[in-house]
Amino acid sequence: MNTRLDRLRKAMQNAELDAVLLSSLTSIRYLSNFTSDECFVLVTKNRNLLITDFRYTIQAGEQSGDRFEIIEAAGSKQLETVRDALSKEQVERLGFEEDCVSYAQYGSLSDLGPKLIPFAKELHSLRVLKTPDEIASLQKAQALADRSFTELLTVIHSGMTEKRVAAELEYIGAKLGSEGPSFDTIVGSGPNGAMCHAVPGERKLQKGDLVVLDFGCIFNGYHSDMTRTFAVGEVDTFSKEIYDIVKTAQRKALDALRPGITGKQLDAIARDYIREQGYGECFGHSLGHGFGLLIHEAPRASANCDTVLEPGMTITVEPGIYIEGKLGVRIEDCCAVTEDGKQNFCTSTKELQYID
Ligand code: ZN
């Protein structure tokens, strides 16, 4: 029995679909283990087809096991193969991933015949509750990130550019076994830290800087996500005060993270504390997000997420304070919700770390 395919068929039934056509790397990987999107996956009531070209047929067979019929077809022949299968199975309502199909592709899909039904939301919700093997992969991904961070602090120093810091970090991660960065590494030094998603640039780390470092590693396709803010040499009292406020806000939210709390309530715990300290305006993003095969997945810890957190969901906890022209501080851990609370995948200390 394949749970993921069974759950997909159940979702298809609920949406009264005769078939689903998958075209995103994430959905294809989730359901078939195939690690390429140079294909279409068609799941009908009775068949699981993986249609790919000559370059990938061996890989597709090995990765998907015996659950999928592998059909070789190149280029435009792939959609012809889909069309034949749809007509053989008398498909009238076809689910598709409306969030990853271009306008041109939509035109081609519309010509297939069946009525197209948007199905991306249902596909996303299949992945919300992580299985123990997914949790294990996430834990390994984060372990790589924690080790990378520890090693990074021993090799970087003032005078290095933000770009170099990002390169060193990604190199260390790759050496340790990460399949790649989870997303473009964020390095924001000194005043650049006020840009939540600072792109590493030519600015050199200087004594007195706080540096925001947001990054992740990938293991088995699963993405980790952590942020630490560290100091270059001695920093002023104000920087330390801001750091402590963010650290306390994060701890409060982490302490409250358990099944039954909503994303909105979790967000409010950190946000209210930061507001009470007088920096409400300086925390302009939401508290966190789920993560897995994608770096951003459902649920959200945000003011407009009423989702009740359940065991098996993942969520980051990442409050921040950003002061234009001066500094930024963010601290982020990535966690899974468990029966009795949470499993925090991050082990790196949150005591302010100093480099020379
Ligand atoms: Zn992050």
Ligand code: ZN
């Ligand atoms: Zn994040």
